[in-house]
Amino acid sequence: xxxxxxxSEALNIQEGKTAxxxxxxxxxxxxYLQWYRQDPGRGPVFLLLIRxxxxxxRKERLKVTFDTTLKQSLFHITASQPADSATYLCALVSTSGxxxxxxxxxxxxxxxx
Amino acid sequence: xxxVIQNPRYQVxxxxxxxxxxxxxxxxxxxxxxxxQKSSQAPKLLFHxxxxxxxxxxxxxxxxxxxxxxxxxxxxxxxxPGLGDAAMYLxxxxxxxxxxxxxxxxxxxxxxxxx
Numbered sequence: 001x002x003x004x005x006x007x008s009e010a011l012n013i014q015e016g017k018t019a020x021x022x023x024x025x026x027x028x029x030x031x032y033l034q035w036y037r038q039d040p041g042r043g044p045v046f047l048l049l050i051r052x053x054x055x056x057x058r059k060e061r062l063k064v065t066f067d068t069t070l071k072q073s074l075f076h077i078t079a080s081q082p083a084d085s086a087t088y089l090c091a092l093v094s095t096s097g098x099x100x101x102x103x104x105x106x107x108x109x110x111x112x113x
Numbered sequence: 114x115x116x117v118i119q120n121p122r123y124q125v126x127x128x129x130x131x132x133x134x135x136x137x138x139x140x141x142x143x144x145x146x147x148x149x150q151k152s153s154q155a156p157k158l159l160f161h162x163x164x165x166x167x168x169x170x171x172x173x174x175x176x177x178x179x180x181x182x183x184x185x186x187x188x189x190x191x192x193x194p195g196l197g198d199a200a201m202y203l204x205x206x207x208x209x210x211x212x213x214x215x216x217x218x219x220x221x222x223x224x225x226x227x228x
Contacts, residue, residue, distance in 0.1 A: 032211075034212065034216050036217075041201075043117075043203050043204075043205070043219030044156070044203075044217070045219070046212070046217060046218070049212075049213070049214055049215075049216060089155070089156075093211040101158070101210075101211055101212075103155040105154055105155045106153075106155070
């Protein structure tokens with residue numbers, strides 16, 4: 001069955017360091033992958049999209065990589081700040097055959113001052 | 114600012130008493146979605162409208178219904194809420210299915226409590 005895995009354990013890092021979050025998937029051929037930020041009690045906010053033929057995407061302090069061989073995406077936040085503390089969700093979209101859009105459970109990031 | 118607005122933010126309903134959650138958007142997006150999200154879980158798609166076309170997920174219980182009277186508004190009706198329906202309900206919109214380059218725009222959600 002199709003599966004998306006994000007590290008369910010919270011990630012604690014020191015302010016100023018680079019945070020790296022992982023999204024792994026199986027039995028899935030996504031056309032593209034999106035990353036969202038979700039704060040407690042709020043809806044997710046779209047951050048970045050990366051397509052299957054792209055290796056890397058950057059936006060300000062954010063960087064996303066996509067390895068279709070490893071079936072993995074990495075999400076990096078450089079020079080992390082306490083304000084970056086939130087849950088980060090990945091979402092995979094498949095457009096081959098039946099359209100399919102699946103969210104991961106998210107990884108909670110806490111940046112310590 | 115263009116946005117997705119959900120009302121109310123918090124809703125308490127009695128077991129078995131019908132409840133309606135509302136969502137409005139000023140983005141003029143074609144697609145509107147309803148998601149259910151329980152604590153520490155992924156958002157789960159209940160259904161979506163692509164313009165007037167309604168698309169129900171196979172595992173969405175019959176207890177959940179939706180209406181989209183026009184482009185701007187979409188409603189989630191829970192006919193007989195059970196304790197297991199307590200969750201955050203998220204409305205989202207996108208220009209096209211899957212959101213493409215712009216992702217989905219979510220509202221702030223309605224936290225439903227069933228007593």
